[in-house]
Amino acid sequence: MWSFFHKLGSPPWLYAISGSILRWLLPITLLALFVGAAWGLLFTAPDFRQGNSYRIIYIHVPTSVVSLAAYYIMAIAGAISLIWRMKMADVAMRATAPIGAALTFTALLTGGIWGEPTWGTWWVWDGRTTSMLVLLFLYLGVVALYEAYDNKEAASKACAVLSLVGTVNIPIIYKSVDWWYSLHQPASIKFTGESAIDSSMLYPLLLMICAFYALFTCCLLMNMRAEILQRESRTGWVRKLVASKGDS
Amino acid sequence: MSFDAAGTPLLAAENLSLTRGGRDLFSGLSLQVARGQLWQVEGENGAGKTSLLRILAGLSRFGYEGAVTRAVNPLYLGHHSAVKALLSPRENIAWHPSGEADYAQADIDDALARVGLYGYESLPCHSLSAGQQRRVNLARLYLSNNPLWILDEPFTAIDHAGVAALQARFVEHVAEGGAVLVTSHQVLEVDCEVHRVVVGAGAAA
Amino acid sequence: MNAPGTAGFFLRLLRRQLVLALRRPIEIINPLLFFAIVMALFPLGLGPAPDTLAAFAPGVLWIIALLACLLTSESVFRGDFEDGSLEQLLLSPQPLYFSALTYSTAHWLTTGLLLALVSPVFALMLNLPASAIPALAASLFLGTGILSLIGCIGAALTVGLKRGGMLISLLVLPLYVPVLIFGSAAVRGAVEGIPVAPYLAILGAMLSLGIALAPLAVAAGLRISLDA
Incomplete structure (x- = not known):
């Protein structure tokens, strides 16, 4: 167990193992995305109320789910880096923030695109939208804090503290926003009480959620590999790697 | 004021290495500061004296390699005098x-x-003048019962008489069983042994 | 020479912060002036109709108080960082957790508490019903404590940066959301005649959580900022 932990802390080992994981994970991800998208877009029946516009859930729901999970992954990586001072956890945390921000933004964007034909408005201040917006700000805060520091090691520690503070706050923010919305909910628009989703629509959705988790993992690993190379650019093993790539 | 017997280590550093901006400031630096010792850290501007002192004091806690053990939290006087202009x-x-x-x-x-x-x-x-504000901070050296002093350029903006008095105070503190680690570009004129550690280009690592 | 008592040290530190604030009274008055001026902008923007103002007053008063807390929290550690006092605080044998709590308390005493005390005047000017004024003062009294604690986290993380001004808003404002929701809800509840005790209880619970956890984050942030 400990030797595994030690290996995780070693940049060359992590670089090598992430490379071999990506070699099979990336094709699987692309295949799953393709199959899930084709299944959801072409081979399911249109919704009886929303017609074809509901199909955006195959992007909207997975990005929403993964964006929240990504924040917790970032915070856990931050905690590991603070407690065990593991540099690779720093790298993971640093690599997660922009991906999480992009996913959250996509979720908000697709929500707006979905809302226009369905409810006739691009933006509704409902509980979920508002929570997602706050989540986007939390991500952007981490990214901005990292960029503001010149000393990148200090930047990682500061971001780790911030993401842990955010983790404690997210449940409070979500609950309070939910409650706030239930207090102000206008009677004319009602979509929180969601009807049960038909299984023919559910299976491609589950596939897409898995595919987005895999996509997140791929992006995370690729981001981490780039960061590792940049951080370790002065070490022997990176020079050797660059030299060997140059020859081939 | 009197402390334990001379010779007990107050501060030990093992194999310290620090890189800043792709430049090795020092590497493999070890030292052991014991009671009854006066240490002077020497090196050119930018050699890493302040960085070393901050690591030894415990203000820098990452970004370097090696281990530091401290018996006590030191009395640290840095470049900033920590004197509030609005207070007396x-x-x-x-x-x-x-x-x-x-x-x-x-x-x-x-x-x-x-x-x-x-x-x-x-x-x-x-x-007060700049020198007097520095002196406010130095007054702590006559009050504190902390055995370990880490002083970064304590003579800045202090006049000749003041420097002499300070050096006399170092000797007194060391004789009482304390330890002093000081950076300065001046040669210490004290009648006790001065241990030296050199950082930067001239270092024999 | 007495052994340093922990409680004694923190009282001295609190006294130091308060004396420093009192010797530069403009820093204490500024947030109150900010509160007054921004409050005066709302009738100009929304129109002077008393009913409109009364409807917006709970949210408006809370948002201004929140911004006043945000703007002042940036400077909580600034002076002590620049003159080296924070270095000394970090090397102190006293627990940094309580030092961080002391700084937050000093900040609250010089901003949040005063805002809560003067808020009834501004509430009357915005035509808030008199029945809601105790709820406003009480919710501000508890809520600004949380705002001070969160603001100190942001200040600790950005104190080493040359230009932390805008950044601290981005870090801190999302975390202010629950306080704003329950604080303004308490005032609105009082206007509508709903019991406000549950809202105040939630604010009190958040304050307790903040007192327990925020100083840990502040302490970690200060160590990181001093290290960079």
């Missing part, structure tokens, strides 16, 4: 954020007199 010298010392002890007012006034601030005790510090 007396208040600055009495409410000092280092929180080492509750000093009686008579002790504080005595220490301020010894650094040449007699009569200035209750003036706001912004009316």
